Amino acid sequence: MKTAVAGAGHGGLVAAALLAKAGHDVTVYEKKKREELGHDWEDRFTFSLLSEITGKEIDGNSWRYRGDCAFVSPSYKTRVIINYSDENRQKIMERKYLINELVDFAAESGVKFRFETEITGAYIRENRVSGIKTRGETVEADLVIDAAGVFSPVRMSLPEDFGIEKELARGDLFYAKRAYFNKTDGDMPDVPFEVYLCHDREQGLSWCCINEDSVDILIGRIDPLDDGKFEKCAENFRKAHPCIGDKIIRGGQSAVIPVRRPLALMTAPGYAAAGDSAFMTTPMNGMGIDLSxxxxxxxxxxxxxxxxxxxxxxxxxxxxxxALYGGMTAKNEGLKNSLLEVPGEGVDFLFDSAVIQASDLAGAGAKTSIVSLLGKFIRGMKAPGYFFAIIRGLIKGAGLKKALESAPRDYDLKKTAEWQKRTEQNTVKVTRK
Ligand SMILES: Cc1cc2nc3c(=O)[nH]c(=O)nc-3n(C[C@H](O)[C@H](O)[C@H](O)COP(=O)(O)OP(=O)(O)OC[C@H]3O[C@@H](n4cnc5c(N)ncnc54)[C@H](O)[C@@H]3O)c2cc1C
Structure with missing residues (x-):
């Protein structure tokens, strides 16, 4: 079987390698040069998953531990601190190392690569995806795996009657910029990683992570960023932490992160999407590497x-x-969107009155006891509008999970379209500007 992988996205590289190992004829078409792949920064994901897939040990120089974390309310008044134990302390790995491991694994498995080849769309024949179009040629294939990221030209050019979503709603994307600044003194704060929710009273978040040798700053907003925004935030952080220098020593790139439920429909005849092309991230934190x-x-x-x-x-x-991953990860889209609907003073209230606590922010899957829920209810009822906005988000999220996990057993366009509609009924829209 001849497979064309559109873009050297993480999921596409894994699928390419495993299919080539099983004897398939697989080629990856990627617009960048090999050495340009990946971002110049570090990311958090499950390292054991990478070695499980590639069968290789991870180089000890490719990663480091991240320190404890403080979530900071919009007024800066409340800090919710998460102290990690040794077993669950966050580890971050160089993105370039990760992508190189995947490209090497694919090449060693027999995958062919065409770098510096930009794809312009899907090649459609007889109502199925029969290949891809690049600038200059049409490549025929039995299967196209779409790993070309958020704005995939393959997904965007699919015929409407495949039913695959193309339009994005406001709040579905995070416009991010991230850079590492030099550090001017050696002091390390007790809690080196700060995450600011609804930062600067804007819809999004920012972080400031003080490392031994640098300071990693990220800002993410649901509306496109203007040029001065990043520098203004860095300047704000400098006032609180004078050790932040003014030279960018790494990164400095802008990028977009999908922060919504994955596509309900992500396949069509001859086509399957994996990774950001199908919005496979956890909406609350934009993490998508594991899912890819x-x-x-x-x-x-x-x-x-x-x-x-x-x-x-x-x-x-x-x-x-x-059934395995999409429902569970989509679950917190409702909470994320309802937090975006609540104005800064509402988010302050939720933090200041401990409706949102460390256990809610420490990571997915944390269990909440009835006593703790009751406490939240009593405190939350001091501002029922904000409290119920969050509860509604949680209920919608649970409904979305259930809907996504109950997809029709057989591939039937009429049934899948009805199912897709059911999933959409369980979403919270972002309407507040
Ligand atoms: C600032 C930031 C921080 C993040 N931090 C984390 C984190 O800590 N942990 C985590 O799990 N996730 C994180 N993510 C999300 C993560 O990067 C993605 O979810 C994940 O990489 C999956 O994306 P992908 O591989 O499918 O797509 P991408 O990484 O976008 O790869 C798509 C590939 O397709 C290529 N391509 C695009 N268009 C074309 C075309 N027309 N022709 C040919 N090739 C094309 C691109 O060049 C690229 O190589 C972060 C994202 C950002 C922006």
Missing amino acids: LKAGRLLAETIIKNKNAKPETLWEYNRKFH
Whole structure:
């Protein structure tokens, strides 16, 4: 089977490698040069997943631990501190190392690469995706794996009757800029990693992470950033932490992160998306590496098991993705969007009155006891409008999870369209400007 992978996204590289290992003819088409792949910064994800996939040990120089974390309310009055234990302390890895490991793994598995090749869209013949169009040629393929990121030209050029969403709503994306500044003295604060919610009273967040040798600053907003915004935030952080220098020593790139539920429909005849092209991130924190890697592996395993990439096989991948991961990760879209709907003073109230606590922010899956919920309810009822906005978000999120996890068993465009509508009914829209 001839497979074209659009873009050297993480999930596409994993699927490419596993399919090539199983004897498929796979080529990755990537617009950048190999040495330009990946960002010049570090990311958090599950390292064991990477070694499990590539079968290789991780180089000890490629990562470091991140310190304890403080979530800061918009007024700066309340800081919710998360002290990590040794077992669950956050580890961050160089993105360039990660992407190089995946490219090497794919190449060693027999995948061919065409770097500096920009894809312009899908090649459609007889109502199926039959390849890709690049600047200059049409490449025919039995399967196209879309790993070309948020603005994938392949997804954007699919025929409407495949039912795959193209339009994004406000709040679905985070416009981010991230850079590492020099550090002018050696002091390390007790809590080196600060995350500011609704920072500067704007819809989004910022972080400031003081490392031994540098300071990592990120700002993310749901509306496009203007040029001065990043410098203004860095200047604010400098007032609180005079050790932040004014030279950018790494990074400095702008990028977009999907922060919404994954696409309900992410496959069509001859087409399957994996990674940011299908918005596979956790909405609250924009983490998408684990999900991309898992999606790539699931896609390849499903094709190998069925010995084909027929629409029914791709649908099995689509359905299983939601049952295993999509529903769970989409769950907190409701909470994220309802927090975006609440103005800064509302977020202050939720922090100051301990409706939002360390246990809510420490990570997904933390259990909340009835006693703690009751306490939140009593405190939250001092401002019921804000409190119920959050509760509504949580309820909608639970409904979205349930809807995504109950996809129709068979691939049938009428049934899948009805199911997609059901998932949309469980979303919280961002209307506040
Ligand atoms: C600032 C920032 C911090 C983040 N931090 C984390 C984190 O700590 N942990 C985490 O899990 N996730 C994090 N993420 C999210 C994470 O980067 C993505 O979710 C993840 O990389 C999956 O994306 P992808 O591989 O599918 O797509 P991408 O990484 O966007 O890769 C797409 C590839 O396709 C190529 N491409 C695009 N268009 C074309 C075209 N027309 N023709 C050919 N090639 C094309 C691109 O050049 C690129 O190589 C962060 C994102 C940002 C922006």
